[in-house]
Amino acid sequence: MLNPKLKLNPKIFNNDVEQAPIRKGFGQGLVEAGEIDSNVVGLSADLTESTQMNLFADKFRERFVQVGVAEQNLVTVASGMAAMGKIPFCSSYAMFSPGRNWEQIRTTISYNNQKVVMAGSHSGVSVGPDGGSHQALEDIALMRVMPNMDVVSPCDAIEAKKATLAVAKTSNPAYLRLVREKTPIITTEETPFALGKAEIYWMPDVGLAQVGIIVTGGLMHRALLAAKELEAEGIKTKVMNLSSIKPMDKDAVIALAKECKKIVTVEEHQIAGGMGSAVAEVFAANYPIMIEFVGVQDKFGQSGTPNELIEHYGMGKNSIKEAVKKVLKRKI
Amino acid sequence: MLLTDEKISELKEKANDIRISIIEMLVEAKSGHTAGSLGMADIFTLFYFHILKQDPKNPSWEERDRVVLSNGHICPVLYATMAHAEYFPVEELKTLRKFGTRLQGHPHREYLPYVETSSGPLGSGLSQAVGMALADKMNKKDKDRFIYCFMSDGELDEGNTWEAVMLAGKNKLRNLIAIIDRNNIQIEGMTEEVMPLEPLHSKWKSFNWHVIEVSGHNFNSLNEVIEEAQAIKDKPTVIIAHTIPGKGVKEFEKNYKWHGKAPNKEEGEMAIEELRNYRP
Numbered sequence: 001m002l003n004p005k006l007k008l009n010p011k012i013f014n015n016d017v018e019q020a021p022i023r024k025g026f027g028q029g030l031v032e033a034g035e036i037d038s039n040v041v042g043l044s045a046d047l048t049e050s051t052q053m054n055l056f057a058d059k060f061r062e063r064f065v066q067v068g069v070a071e072q073n074l075v076t077v078a079s080g081m082a083a084m085g086k087i088p089f090c091s092s093y094a095m096f097s098p099g100r101n102w103e104q105i106r107t108t109i110s111y112n113n114q115k116v117v118m119a120g121s122h123s124g125v126s127v128g129p130d131g132g133s134h135q136a137l138e139d140i141a142l143m144r145v146m147p148n149m150d151v152v153s154p155c156d157a158i159e160a161k162k163a164t165l166a167v168a169k170t171s172n173p174a175y176l177r178l179v180r181e182k183t184p185i186i187t188t189e190e191t192p193f194a195l196g197k198a199e200i201y202w203m204p205d206v207g208l209a210q211v212g213i214i215v216t217g218g219l220m221h222r223a224l225l226a227a228k229e230l231e232a233e234g235i236k237t238k239v240m241n242l243s244s245i246k247p248m249d250k251d252a253v254i255a256l257a258k259e260c261k262k263i264v265t266v267e268e269h270q271i272a273g274g275m276g277s278a279v280a281e282v283f284a285a286n287y288p289i290m291i292e293f294v295g296v297q298d299k300f301g302q303s304g305t306p307n308e309l310i311e312h313y314g315m316g317k318n319s320i321k322e323a324v325k326k327v328l329k330r331k332i
Numbered sequence: 333m334l335l336t337d338e339k340i341s342e343l344k345e346k347a348n349d350i351r352i353s354i355i356e357m358l359v360e361a362k363s364g365h366t367a368g369s370l371g372m373a374d375i376f377t378l379f380y381f382h383i384l385k386q387d388p389k390n391p392s393w394e395e396r397d398r399v400v401l402s403n404g405h406i407c408p409v410l411y412a413t414m415a416h417a418e419y420f421p422v423e424e425l426k427t428l429r430k431f432g433t434r435l436q437g438h439p440h441r442e443y444l445p446y447v448e449t450s451s452g453p454l455g456s457g458l459s460q461a462v463g464m465a466l467a468d469k470m471n472k473k474d475k476d477r478f479i480y481c482f483m484s485d486g487e488l489d490e491g492n493t494w495e496a497v498m499l500a501g502k503n504k505l506r507n508l509i510a511i512i513d514r515n516n517i518q519i520e521g522m523t524e525e526v527m528p529l530e531p532l533h534s535k536w537k538s539f540n541w542h543v544i545e546v547s548g549h550n551f552n553s554l555n556e557v558i559e560e561a562q563a564i565k566d567k568p569t570v571i572i573a574h575t576i577p578g579k580g581v582k583e584f585e586k587n588y589k590w591h592g593k594a595p596n597k598e599e600g601e602m603a604i605e606e607l608r609n610y611r612p
Contacts, residue, residue, distance in 0.1 A: 041467075041470070062470060063470065065466060067495070067499055068495075068498070068499075070495035070498070070499070072455075072456075072459070072491070072492040072495055073459050073462075073492060073495035073496055073499060076456045076459030076460055076463070076492065076496075077459050077460070077462050077463035077466065077496070077499065078463060079449070079456075079459075079460050079463060080400075080449075080459065080460035080461060080462060080463020080464045080465075080466070080467070081463040081464070081466060081467045082463075083398075083448060083449060083460065083463070083464055083467075084463070084464050084467035084468065084471075085467070086467050086470075088463075103453060104456055104459075104492065107450065107451075107452070107453050107456060108449070108450070108456050108459075108460060111440075111450055112440075112441060112442075112449055112450040113441075113442055114449075
């Protein structure tokens with residue numbers, strides 16, 4: 001059942017569940033952050049509308065900087081603005097930022113410890129027809145290895161808005177992972193969100209879970225569908241929303257491992273270095289258990305519809321179910 | 333406005349003291365960048381002892397000018413100048429590059445709170461300076477103070493630099509002044525052999541900057557062009573300062589091999605003796 005304490009969207013399993021792009025939640029959150037604090041500024045590298053920063057740019061024209069197709073400049077200029085007391089938000093596609101400008105982020109933001117928020121949109125294969133060159137599958141890995149850097153991958157547009165507001169208030173840099181395609185709304189305005197806190201979105205009606213499914217980002221809906229079907233098949237699972245990859249709610253993650261002893265991680269990202277790797281590090285050091293990783297298996301994306309690609313690369317509902325059944329069968 | 337003879341004398345002596353400190357600290361550290369540091373000693377002296385709006389007793393004074401050292405490897409000249417300008421004790425210079433030091437091999441703004449930003453990897457300083465100038469423009473503070481960005485000529489190879497040059501030109505950042513250490517050397521040789529930059533003047537001009545060329549070792553000329561730069565209201569300015577790498581020590585001058593090498597004890601002694609004998 002859905003966790004009743006979290007006031008999740010009651011229509012999650014309806015055919016006509018509301019859908020919105022996660023990037024849109026960022027766009028709305030940034031406007032609100034700008035209303036709260038006049039030091040919030042926005043910078044874009046010629047992708048204002050598709051990263052949804054246009055909402056901010058239209059409202060706060062004098063607080064918006066267009067740098068053109070120049071992602072190295074994008075984040076470094078932001079660093080300079082942060083040095084003067086601004087709270088800069090940069091946006092581009094994840095493939096270009098942090099893809100192209102990783103070193104500038106490392107040196108002028110992380111190492112320099114200047115607070116800048118980077119929104120990397122169009123993450124995962126669900127970018128769709130643009131193809132593999134535009135589908136960032138490595139950005140969680142790139143950003144989580146940087147000291148001082150928070151990494152958040154919201155599960156829906158509503159959470160994205162809250163996450164944007166939350167990272168605007170911290171004193172360290174942050175990375176927000178956004179998605180192009182609309183995805184089902186999982187949460188409501190009343191669902192609690194806190195940076196560094198993981199919540200259980202699905203739990204067995206009665207008894208302990210046999211497998212913990214840890215999800216980050218837009219695949220949450222497919223994971224919940226998988227959990228519901230598995231429940232009907234007699235397999236009890238818990239589904240955790242790990243939107244904060246860094247800082248990670250290690251206590252909650254370890255508690256889930258202790259209950260289930262078997263975990264499946266789900267992300268629209270290479271298995272290497274992503275969220276699954278991050279939780280595996282925590283388990284290996286604290287409470288070794290068995291994991292199946294659902295994600296991209298060391299391949300690049302390609303053109304297709306978001307749905308086709310998610311299924312093709314083994315991240316769909318049935319792939320998640322198979323991973324659960326596979327990990328159930330594994331023995332040490 | 334011309335500098336008085338007295339002022340020039342003072343600056344020459346100060347620059348010489350700073351050069352001696354640079355050699356001493358590099359010998360002690362046993363590694364570091366000699367040529368660029370010595371070459372820029374006159375310019376740094378002029379800035380920290382005449383030009384800058386600053387207060388060493390109150391280094392985080394909000395109204396201060398900002399100095400971004402994009403070519404962070406010449407930090408020996410930055411550290412030495414700031415020490416002589418009383419930001420921190422001259423004694424501390426001998427800790428350069430040592431474990432536990434505030435004087436990191438390339439500047440870090442959290443280790444040494446008097447520097448505006450960390451630097452080292454080339455090509456990002458100007459972007460940060462542009463960001464600072466943009467913030468000033470937004471806050472309507474761009475008539476109250478200047479953002480100075482020191483750069484090397486070698487780092488103009490980096491594409492990131494030109495992204496910043498374009499953006500500054502687009503936004504007509506009046507309080508942004510870049511100073512290029514045009515010493516014609518980089519790690520592997522002369523710039524015009526490794527990666528030719530000429531015609532450099534016209535490159536910047538075509539990006540809508542005001543461009544000035546000057547000798548990097550004449551205090552009056554330098555002062556004059558800085559005043560010219562400060563008076564430009566509708567563009568950013570770049571000062572291409574022609575310097576002699578290793579200036580002050582005959583043995584080191586114009587030799588690209590001294591870019592990233594520190595003098596050993598004997599070389600250091602020879603250099604300091606020459607500098608001590610220098611009469612302005």
